[in-house]
Amino acid sequence: MPEFPYSRLRRWPDVEAENLQAHDATDLLLVARALAEAGERGLDGTQIAVIGDEYGAVTLALTDAGLRGIRVHQDLATGRRALARNAADLGLDGFASHELDAALLDGARLVLLQLPKALAELEEIADAVARWAATDVVLVAGGRVKHMVLAQNEVLGRSFSRVQAQRAERKSRLIVASEPRPVSETPPFPVSAQHEGLTLVAHGGAFAGARLDIGTRVLLDALRLASRFLSEERSDETKGVREPGKDVLDLGCGTGALAVSYALAHPAAQVIATDRSAAAVASARATAAANGVADRITVTQDDAASEVATASVDVVLLNPPFHLGTSIHTGAATRLFEAAARVLRPGGELFTVFNSSLGYRAELTRLVGTTEQLHRTPKFTVTRSIRRP
Incomplete structure (x- = not known):
């Protein structure tokens, strides 16, 4: 042979x-x-x-x-x-x-x-x-x-x-x-945990498990601080384009922390949550159900939002990975920045958190549009990018 x-x-x-x-x-x-x-x-x-x-x-x-x-x-x-x-x-x-x-x-x-x-x-x-x-x-x-x-x-x-x-x-x-060995009547997964009013549910393969990972926490804090960008107080660049935050994409949703938190804070929003991991998708669906917002969140397994229509969302939330398997490689984040640029409507907003040492701001400006820093900690940076026309 x-x-x-x-x-x-x-x-x-x-x-x-x-x-x-x-x-x-x-x-x-x-x-x-x-x-x-x-x-x-x-x-x-x-x-x-x-x-x-x-x-x-x-x-x-x-x-x-x-x-x-x-x-x-x-x-x-x-x-x-x-x-x-x-x-x-x-x-x-x-x-x-x-x-x-x-x-x-x-x-x-x-x-x-x-x-x-x-x-x-x-x-x-x-x-x-x-x-x-x-x-x-x-x-x-x-x-x-x-x-x-x-x-x-x-x-x-x-x-x-x-x-x-x-x-x-x-x-x-x-x-x-x-x-x-004999197994217990109930499988060990999924597991769940409470985080200041948010219930996270996680299967074993979901990143960070039922914990709220540091990057996601920093992005959520920045979104709360920058709520003016999601209200009527729009910049001249985005004012009048569309009522803010109606159609939202959590790109690489993991256990659904960002998607569910956004849905809880913005009852009028319709949220799509996508991840390439089957374990993450199952976890995000369970998280949405546990928090009572499953009717407003559509969770799908997808690669880089390939099944999301071009220019169809107002806001993208993104906590990108910087590993491919066991290799550190920035290519995974670049693919997601490109995906965000494609699915955002003109004037739409991309909120991104990343390790400060990676310095993605210039790349976000190149791929998406004008990018500003919203928040920075010793380890993480949160930016807001406006999709150019």
Whole structure:
């Protein structure tokens, strides 16, 4: 059998750069282990589930090897689109995408996992495997050694009686978990927490969990201080364009803190909240429901607001990421600035919070329009950009 053409895989629509690849050594180790397990245990593709396959390297390599019917869960919309595109480019099919639920794992005897960054996400995944997969399931989790911690073994040990770390190869390592433990009647996620009248609900894969992260808190404080920009006291540049704040987009909404806070403060507003993470979308929907504003917030999984109409919103709220997976890369923020510029009406406003060291103000001015600083702390800066005509 010819070697799978990993080099043909692309990250698109995710950021692409010379130092960002669509596969790594962990993918190769997972594939090799899966093929060995399938051969030794007589598994077919319908008994295999793949979780966290960033751009489809594991799923497509196994499909190419003849394992049909694999079930796959990718948290990110970018990963789902990259998998579909890579599959089409290679002429491969015979796999099915699922959410992290019983349909993904029912009857699965082998689960392959690219280890997530967050221990909470790993805990939710491990519980789901123990809860819904076959009783003889083997979970093979892999990651880059430099990003692995002993706590990951401890988390897996809560759901599995046997957890064995394998020898590192090519700076990656596999952890094999088996013999699932009995699960509690209620899954450990989502969790919730109260924050000064705001209830946040979070699944394990949602950024910051049920906490109100510092950047979001700073942006919310700045919006309260700058409420004149969202009232009748408009600048000459935006006065008369449209009644302010009617159509609002929380771009990269996470658990929905910004979207829900805005909806609570502005009862006439209709809010769209989008995020590329399935865990974030589920969390934001639950947060909206917990705060009684689900009827005014539409939450969708999307990449960089690709499904939001051009020039259709008055206000964009944005707390952009500056990581792509485990890599620090400003490209993710740039894509969101471009998206904000596209969806804002002329005179519409983009409120952004970012790490002060990143100095995004010039880029926001270039991509969106006139940008001013509203608030600054030792760590974060909040800006307001006016969409040029």
